[in-house]
Amino acid sequence: RSHLPTCAMWSQLSSSLISTSRSRSSASSGASRHSVRRSYATKTSQSARRRPRRVVFNVPGSDQRKLQKALGLDLDVMVLDFEDGVAMNQKPLARQLVAETLQTSEFGRTERTVRINSIKAGEDLISMDLAALKPVLNKVDSILIPKVESAADCDYVTSFLESQGNKSTRIFACVETARGIVSLEDICRKSNRLDAIVFGSEDYSADVGITRTPGLEELLFARSAVVTSCAAYGIQSIDLVCIDFKNNDQLIKECQSGSNLGFDGKQAIHPNQIPLIYQHFKPPQHTIDLAQRIMNEYKSHLDKGVGAFAIDGKVIDMPMIKWAEKVLFKANLL
Ligand code: COA
Ligand code: MG
Numbered sequence: 233r234s235h236l237p238t239c240a241m242w243s244q245l246s247s248s249l250i251s252t253s254r255s256r257s258s259a260s261s262g263a264s265r266h267s268v269r270r271s272y273a274t275k276t277s278q279s280a281r282r283r284p285r286r287v288v289f290n291v292p293g294s295d296q297r298k299l300q301k302a303l304g305l306d307l308d309v310m311v312l313d314f315e316d317g318v319a320m321n322q323k324p325l326a327r328q329l330v331a332e333t334l335q336t337s338e339f340g341r342t343e344r345t346v347r348i349n350s351i352k353a354g355e356d357l358i359s360m361d362l363a364a365l366k367p368v369l370n371k372v373d374s375i376l377i378p379k380v381e382s383a384a385d386c387d388y389v390t391s392f393l394e395s396q397g398n399k400s401t402r403i404f405a406c407v408e409t410a411r412g413i414v415s416l417e418d419i420c421r422k423s424n425r426l427d428a429i430v431f432g433s434e435d436y437s438a439d440v441g442i443t444r445t446p447g448l449e450e451l452l453f454a455r456s457a458v459v460t461s462c463a464a465y466g467i468q469s470i471d472l473v474c475i476d477f478k479n480n481d482q483l484i485k486e487c488q489s490g491s492n493l494g495f496d497g498k499q500a501i502h503p504n505q506i507p508l509i510y511q512h513f514k515p516p517q518h519t520i521d522l523a524q525r526i527m528n529e530y531k532s533h534l535d536k537g538v539g540a541f542a543i544d545g546k547v548i549d550m551p552m553i554k555w556a557e558k559v560l561f562k563a564n565l566l
Pocket of ligand 2: 316378408432435
């Protein structure tokens with residue numbers, strides 16, 4: 233081809249196609265969710281790392297009632313916490329309860345993730361955390377490392393897993409300091425078990441001296457940095473917690489913003505947040521329908537040797553086809 237549409241043209245094109253499609257469809261609720269995501273379909277070697285991680289739900293590991301309650305929820309990811317959701321004098325209890333829960337409970341489709349204490353919190357805490365996981369490591373799908381600032385933090389956990397002969401447990405890195413943000417490239421490029429970067433907004437704000445506002449403008453740089461680094465390395469990105477957990481309007485605004493920026497999912501801390509997050513972090517039906525239409529037309533035109541064609545009076549060529557592939561890849565994961 234002599235030229236491809238620029239990103240701006242593509243974005244305009246997909247916007248106008250989506251609005252055409254919406255007006256044709258009865259399902260017209262929800263925010264515009266056609267943001268350009270990473271090339272899911274072209275990174276098939278990485279698809280095993282990709283499972284739906286729309287809701288990443290935190291449960292304090294020391295709270296037996298909440299642990300039991302969480303087991304009854306429909307979750308993509310349950311994070312059993314040893315870190316900041318647990319008081320210092322309750323850490324031994326958290327280790328014991330989490331190990332028992334992992335050993336004895338049925339998690340169904342839910343990913344079992346344990347948030348350990350940060351590497352820089354000191355050898356004592358982390359070695360006790362990892363020791364508690366040793367007997368149940370085959371039931372730990374992923375380990376979430378908080379306050380990651382370099383690839384060495386992930387290497388520490390990878391070495392532990394390797395020393396145990398473990399090949400399957402994945403790593404999530406929570407980036408929540410200024411150093412973490414400026415080291416994103418290093419973390420994403422070098423950490424080979426890394427499946428997701430989780431953005432920790434409150435620790436980040438405290439570290440940088442940010443005053444939080446409901447509009448989240450003060451976090452735009454860091455959130456965009458997370459999504460961009462993840463996209464560059466085929467890693468999933470998980471957005472901040474809505475701390476105002478009784479405020480659904482705020483949660484909806486945050487979900488729309490995170491989804492439009494390109495995040496794959498969002499953290500939750502309260503059961504009431506779960507349905508709204510699911511709703512916003514999967515492609516809406518009208519987007520899936522449009523993507524399906526584009527792919528069907530593409531295949532039939534390709535057979536005739538035609539690369540560019542029109543749908544509803546709008547030109548469709550390679551960038552839109554890649555967009556449609558990504559939408560369908562994501563939809564088929566769910
Ligand atoms: N996991 C499991 N169950 C939870 C839960 C959670 N994170 N948050 C609330 N619940 C349960 C409560 O136990 C309660 O169940 P019950 O009625 O059977 O007792 C129900 O949901 C309603 O909870 P509610 O009374 O509205 O809230 P709360 O005052 O019990 O708890 C928080 C509010 C914020 C303390 C609680 O949601 C929490 O601890 N969240 C996790 C915080 C966290 O992990 N922070 C660190 C990571 S960012
Ligand atoms: Mg934190």
